[in-house]
Amino acid sequence: MAISKILLYYRFTPIPDPTAVMLWQRTLCESLELTGRILISRHGINGTVGGELTAVKRYIRATRAYPGFRDMEFKFSEGSAADFPRLSVKVREELVAFGAPEDLDVDENGVIGGGVHLKPEEVNELVDSRGDEVVFFDGRNAIEAGIGRFRDAVVPDVETTHDFIDEIESGKYDDLKDRPVVTYCTGGVRCEVLSALLKKRGFREVYQIDGGIVRYGETYGNDGLWEGSLYVFDRRMHMEFGDATDHNFVQFGRCIHCSGGTNTYRNCANQKCRRQVLICDDCAATRPGSHCTDCRRATSVGV
Ligand SMILES: [Zn+2]
Ligand SMILES: [Zn+2]
Numbered sequence: 118m119a120i121s122k123i124l125l126y127y128r129f130t131p132i133p134d135p136t137a138v139m140l141w142q143r144t145l146c147e148s149l150e151l152t153g154r155i156l157i158s159r160h161g162i163n164g165t166v167g168g169e170l171t172a173v174k175r176y177i178r179a180t181r182a183y184p185g186f187r188d189m190e191f192k193f194s195e196g197s198a199a200d201f202p203r204l205s206v207k208v209r210e211e212l213v214a215f216g217a218p219e220d221l222d223v224d225e226n227g228v229i230g231g232g233v234h235l236k237p238e239e240v241n242e243l244v245d246s247r248g249d250e251v252v253f254f255d256g257r258n259a260i261e262a263g264i265g266r267f268r269d270a271v272v273p274d275v276e277t278t279h280d281f282i283d284e285i286e287s288g289k290y291d292d293l294k295d296r297p298v299v300t301y302c303t304g305g306v307r308c309e310v311l312s313a314l315l316k317k318r319g320f321r322e323v324y325q326i327d328g329g330i331v332r333y334g335e336t337y338g339n340d341g342l343w344e345g346s347l348y349v350f351d352r353r354m355h356m357e358f359g360d361a362t363d364h365n366f367v368q369f370g371r372c373i374h375c376s377g378g379t380n381t382y383r384n385c386a387n388q389k390c391r392r393q394v395l396i397c398d399d400c401a402a403t404r405p406g407s408h409c410t411d412c413r414r415a416t417s418v419g420v
Contacts, residue, residue, distance in 0.1 A: 120170040121197030123153075124177070127212065127306040129161040129227045130185035135208045138162070138183070143206040149176050152201040156209050160223045162186065163212045163306055167198040185225065192304070192328070200351055213310050216279045220317065221310055232300060232312025232323035237336035240299060240326055244342060252293050256281075256302035256311045257348070260393050264355055264370040264380040265330075265345025267301060278307065285318055297322045303347065305329035334358035345369030346380040355380045372397035373410055385409035 132138055135157045142155055146166060151173070153166030166176065177191050210218045222229040235243065244251050253267035262272045271293070273284045284290075298320055300308040308325040315323050326333055330347055337343065338359035344367035346355040359366065368378035372395055379397035386406040394409040401407065 121167060121199075122170050122173050123165065123167040123194040123196035123200060124173050125165050125192045125194055125304060126189055127161065127163040127304075127309075128186055128189040129212070129223045129309055130225060131223055132157060132159050132161060132185060135159050139206050139208045141183075142180070143204070145176065145179055146204050146206065149173075150198065151176060152198045152204045154201065154204075155206045156212050157207070158209050158212050158218075160218075160221055161212055162189075165201075166204075167196055167200050169198075192331075196351070211310075213307050214278050215281055215310055215314065217282055217314065220314060222313075228309045228313050230313045230316055231309055232298075232316065232325040234327045235299065235324050236327050237333040237341070240324075240333065241337075241341065243297060243299070243324065247297055251297045251299060253342075254290075254293070254298050254300045254315075256300045256307045260382065261303070261348040263348075263395060264382075265343065265347055265367075266369065267299075268342045268344055270301075281311065282314065285315065291319075294320050295322075297324065299324045299326065301326050301330055301333075303329050303349070304331050339363055339365040339367075348382075354382060370395045372400055374400040374404065374407065383407065385412055387412045 139157045142157065149168060149172040151166045151168035153164065155162065155164035155166065180186050181189065253270035255262045255266055255270050255272045258275050258277055266272060271290065273281065275281055275284055298315065300312045300323065302308050305326065305328055308329065312323045312325045330343065333341065334343055334347060343358065346357050346369065348355050368380065370378065370380045372379045375397060377397045379395050381395065381398065382393040383396045383401060385392045385394055385408050387408055390409060390412050392409045396407050
């Protein structure tokens with residue numbers, strides 16, 4: 118059987134004609150039988166595609182032929198086209214939906230005015246030299262942060278990326294404006310934008326992690342400053358960077374019923390809600406059809 122791979126990549130670069138790039142990418146993927154999701158905006162490209170290894174390699178070569186994508190980094194991950202039901206290639210106002218397309222400026226080198234990129238080792242060096250002054254700032258939503266985060270991280274109260282700007286401008290985080298702030302997200306793309314938005318709003322010393330939590334976790338496993346599991350947007354739902362039974366592993370998530378440790382999200386049984394809630398395996402087995410806390414309160418259902 119042929120080897121299959123998933124490819125993850127993004128690049129911020131000016132794209133004068135996003136529609137032309139979209140049509141080219143769609144044709145390219147169709148010809149190579151790749152599936153997945155690609156977003157293109159006038160600020161760049163962000164994609165996850167899967168397929169046979171030879172096809173994936175040809176895709177990389179062809180995509181790098183576009184001058185703005187020549188230096189794009191491609192990250193291989195385990196998986197195949199079967200992980201994506203279909204191909205979706207779209208033009209959007211923003212690669213990451215902060216709701217502030219006019220707030221972002223890019224040139225050939227990427228985002229203008231973004232946070233300083235730190236390699237995983239440099240993150241630890243910064244904490245070693247500056248200590249508690251350093252603040253980790255979670256660039257993800259509350260569900261993702263519910264099962265893992267950097268040590269003592271600030272987790273903004275956001276349900277989606279769209280909520281970030283109001284949250285940052287609320288004044289809640291003004292005391293961080295003079296401290297070293299390290300933003301982080303799954304693979305780094307959201308922090309490219311978030312770090313620039315923070316700097317524009319008066320945060321003076323902003324950093325972002327090269328390759329995001331994924332690369333940090335690959336470097337340090339459970340022995341660094343990361344605690345818990347990483348939420349992922351595929352069938353796996355979450356992943357660990359080491360043995361979940363080793364003593365350094367921090368079980369971050371708490372079951373909404375028994376408060377026992379868990380990193381498993383399940384959908385609220387209310388079909389109109391379907392919110393993801395943490396329910397441990399034991400409670401899922403003994404209380405099938407569990408509701409989230411809000412729905413339980415609203416309907417006075419027992420589970
Ligand atoms: Zn439980
Ligand atoms: Zn609910």
